[in-house]
Amino acid sequence: MRRRTLLAGAAATAAAAGSAAVLSGCGSSAASGVPTLDFLSLAWQEESVKANKALVAQWNTAHPEVQVRYVQGSWDDVHDQLLTSFEGGAAPDIIHDEGNDLTDFGSGGYLADLTPLLPADVRGRIPAAAWDMARFGKGLYGVPFLQEPRVLIANRSLLAEAGIALPTAERPWTWEEFEDAAKELSHSGGPGERYGVAWPMSSPVSVTLNLSLTTGGRILYRKDDGGTQVRLEQADSAFAEMVRRQVGTDKSAPAGALGMSGGDTLPGFFAGRYAMLPLNLSYRQQVQQQAPAHFDWVTLPLPVGAGAPDGGRAQGVSPQTLSVAEDCKHQAQAAAFIGFMTQTDHLVELAEGDWMAPTGTDALRDPALTTDKLGWSTGMSVAAHLVASPALGRRGYPEWSDKVATPALQQYFSGAIGLDSLRKKLVRDGNRVFDRYRT
Amino acid sequence: MSAAVPVPAPEAAAPQPRPRPTPRQGLRRRAGRTGRTGRAMQYTALLCYLVFLAFPLLWLVSTAFKSPRELGSVDPTWLPRHPTLGNFRTALDEQPLLHAALNSLLVAGAAALVSVVVAVPAAYAMVRFKGAVSRAGTGWILVSQMFPLVLIIIPLFMVLKNLHLIDSRPGLVVVYVVWTLPFVLWMLQSYVKAVPVSLEEAAAIDGCGRLRTLRSVVLPLLAPGLVATLMFAFVTAWNEFFFALVLLKTPEKQTMSVILTHFTGAEGAADLGPLAAASLLATIPSLVFFALLQKRLVGGMLSGAVKG
Numbered sequence: 001m002r003r004r005t006l007l008a009g010a011a012a013t014a015a016a017a018g019s020a021a022v023l024s025g026c027g028s029s030a031a032s033g034v035p036t037l038d039f040l041s042l043a044w045q046e047e048s049v050k051a052n053k054a055l056v057a058q059w060n061t062a063h064p065e066v067q068v069r070y071v072q073g074s075w076d077d078v079h080d081q082l083l084t085s086f087e088g089g090a091a092p093d094i095i096h097d098e099g100n101d102l103t104d105f106g107s108g109g110y111l112a113d114l115t116p117l118l119p120a121d122v123r124g125r126i127p128a129a130a131w132d133m134a135r136f137g138k139g140l141y142g143v144p145f146l147q148e149p150r151v152l153i154a155n156r157s158l159l160a161e162a163g164i165a166l167p168t169a170e171r172p173w174t175w176e177e178f179e180d181a182a183k184e185l186s187h188s189g190g191p192g193e194r195y196g197v198a199w200p201m202s203s204p205v206s207v208t209l210n211l212s213l214t215t216g217g218r219i220l221y222r223k224d225d226g227g228t229q230v231r232l233e234q235a236d237s238a239f240a241e242m243v244r245r246q247v248g249t250d251k252s253a254p255a256g257a258l259g260m261s262g263g264d265t266l267p268g269f270f271a272g273r274y275a276m277l278p279l280n281l282s283y284r285q286q287v288q289q290q291a292p293a294h295f296d297w298v299t300l301p302l303p304v305g306a307g308a309p310d311g312g313r314a315q316g317v318s319p320q321t322l323s324v325a326e327d328c329k330h331q332a333q334a335a336a337f338i339g340f341m342t343q344t345d346h347l348v349e350l351a352e353g354d355w356m357a358p359t360g361t362d363a364l365r366d367p368a369l370t371t372d373k374l375g376w377s378t379g380m381s382v383a384a385h386l387v388a389s390p391a392l393g394r395r396g397y398p399e400w401s402d403k404v405a406t407p408a409l410q411q412y413f414s415g416a417i418g419l420d421s422l423r424k425k426l427v428r429d430g431n432r433v434f435d436r437y438r439t
Numbered sequence: 440m441s442a443a444v445p446v447p448a449p450e451a452a453a454p455q456p457r458p459r460p461t462p463r464q465g466l467r468r469r470a471g472r473t474g475r476t477g478r479a480m481q482y483t484a485l486l487c488y489l490v491f492l493a494f495p496l497l498w499l500v501s502t503a504f505k506s507p508r509e510l511g512s513v514d515p516t517w518l519p520r521h522p523t524l525g526n527f528r529t530a531l532d533e534q535p536l537l538h539a540a541l542n543s544l545l546v547a548g549a550a551a552l553v554s555v556v557v558a559v560p561a562a563y564a565m566v567r568f569k570g571a572v573s574r575a576g577t578g579w580i581l582v583s584q585m586f587p588l589v590l591i592i593i594p595l596f597m598v599l600k601n602l603h604l605i606d607s608r609p610g611l612v613v614v615y616v617v618w619t620l621p622f623v624l625w626m627l628q629s630y631v632k633a634v635p636v637s638l639e640e641a642a643a644i645d646g647c648g649r650l651r652t653l654r655s656v657v658l659p660l661l662a663p664g665l666v667a668t669l670m671f672a673f674v675t676a677w678n679e680f681f682f683a684l685v686l687l688k689t690p691e692k693q694t695m696s697v698i699l700t701h702f703t704g705a706e707g708a709a710d711l712g713p714l715a716a717a718s719l720l721a722t723i724p725s726l727v728f729f730a731l732l733q734k735r736l737v738g739g740m741l742s743g744a745v746k747g
Binding site for chain 1: 513704707711
């Protein structure tokens with residue numbers, strides 16, 4: 001009897017699945033004759049999703065001739081999801097992704113070259129350094145719209161107790177001053193053990209590449225033939241050497257934090273075990289949300305390398321981008337929608353929602369983002385100096401990163417290998433990888 | 440005068456030697472002691488295993504009821520200091536969890552049912568009709584388990600596109616049936632093997648044909664195995680993420696596993712409290728399903744494990 005009930009229930013479930021699918025099976029574009037563009041958005045924070053949806057609604061109201069459908073995506077497996085959709089010819093029309101993905105998708109012919117599609121005003125509102133982050137070969141495969149620099153999030157009370165003067169956006173610390181401050185803030189052993197800084201290095205390659213720019217290095221260099229050459233000279237390795245020194249010699253940074261993500265280090269920061277955290281700008285939201293009452297924190301500019309270009313302020317970033325699929329039948333309209341999303345006031349809304357920095361020159365100066373509250377003004381001043389990550393546009397980078405650079409840097413930071421071994425692995429093994437991708 | 444010397448009772452004077460246990464009694468006693476120790480160790484091991492298994496779920500429950508501030512504490516506690524339902528409210532407000540759960544229920548239920556319905560006659564045939572086809576079928580089951588998902592996803596996507604089954608829940612059901620069928624078939628084979636052939640022979644003597652035998656003799660005996668298999672297929676489809684992510688575009692059709700990823704951002708950032716609350720809600724249907732079918736499931740496991 002019970003079995004019969006069970007089977008009947010299961011059959012009803014199957015029938016309901018079938019009927020529900022029939023009821024909601026079709027899209028809207030064909031029926032009404034109005035083109036409907038799918039916009040895959042990877043926004044995930046509540047405010048950001050709201051801002052994106054509101055902008056899509058605004059567009060749809062103002063443009064009845066081209067409608068946009070908001071499709072919520074996820075950062076999890078987005079590369080594989082997009083690759084499958086591209087190969088299957090069913091990709092979303094407008095794609096929110098990040099700069100690192102554009103290299104493969106652009107060179108694979110999956111993304112439309114936006115050079116002839118973007119209106120002039122869109123080009124004018126974003127600086128050249130940001131456009132470099134999405135231009136590979138002869139094509140422009142995305143519009144960089146959000147970016148996040150690394151900043152120092154610090155426990156203001158601990159710094160004040162130690163009598164350390166806070167750096168400012170105009171006068172940031174040099175890396176040497178930062179090392180001294182970290183040593184000053186550290187107490188080893190005992191129950192009150194404290195480290196001046198914790199380096200969350202769950203993605204050691206991108207951090208090392210992007211921050212090597214602050215010391216005048218870049219590790220990945222472009223060759224005349226368009227290929228990639230790996231080098232690890234003094235300027236390239238200065239940042240990695242400093243981290244190693246803090247962990248191994250000064251003991252001002254815990255070895256245990258090297259395997260952590262940024263979020264993992266926050267409990268230790270709130271408990272006073274770490275005085276400073278070098279984190280992406282958007283982590284301010286988690287700090288604000290999770291910090292204990294009366295916890296006094298401050299956002300500081302990242303230290304700079306003495307003698308490096310742009311005063312050592314230039315960090316590399318891989319920005320968030322908006323692209324158009326090559327298979328999109330309404331590329332001009334899709335590009336117009338991207339132009340709408342990247343209007344200055346819209347960039348400001350999106351940046352606020354994600355606690356990130358916009359790419360637009362005017363948006364970076366917007367009063368809503370240059371307030372001193374919650375470190376916004378510091379973040380915007382650091383963001384004004386961002387340049388393309390050395391990883392962008394490098395074919396073979398994912399393989400080099402996964403197979404060569406990540407294990408080599410992890411070994412180096414933990415003290416298992418020295419600088420010579422690191423150089424040998426990164427350069428010799430790395431160049432072999434990149435040579436295979438040379439076309 | 441002689442002091443009265445108590446005379447010990449004969450039996451107390453010297454301890455009588457205990458009668459030597461017979462070899463059989465000795466063995467039984469030792470076996471009893473060893474049995475009790477062994478049983479205690481078994482229970483201890485079982486307890487450790489249960490704690491190990493339950494740890495993630497208990498931690499999930501604990502996290503779901505903690506405030507963001509408590510989640511940022513360096514000394515996490517099992518019991519939330521200030522339990523809150525805020526994470527559940529946020530999760531339900533931010534994402535269409537109930538709708539996604541309904542989608543998952545429909546897709547997983549249909550996929551489980553179809554795969555079992557297809558697998559029962561196939562498993563019966565493979566067990567009872569030995570031959571080249573049966574051996575080839577068994578080989579296919581094993582080989583099919585070796586293909587990584589990423590290898591088949593693009594061809595599968597193209598096939599489904601040609602059949603107009605992209606972005607449709609029936610399309611996802613088809614994929615899940617294909618994906619779970621080999622293992623379901625493998626499971627059911629062991630249950631069919633456990634059904635004594637003599638029962639079928641008796642039914643045949645009574646005049647039953649193959650179909651009637653299958654329906655009236657084999658299927659009732661397979662019921663526990665069917666439940667176990669159904670459960671496996673349901674849970675596999677319920678938890679599946681990548682096919683659902685790639686094949687479903689329309690937000691209203693997305694399943695629970697896909698919706699859960701909307702609480703995570705780039706580089707491992709996550710809205711931990713609402714994510715835990717939503718994940719907890721997502722486990723409830725499976726737990727209810729397990730609770731309802733537990734008795735039959737255990738029977739099914741046992742009947743499949745022991746050869747008849």
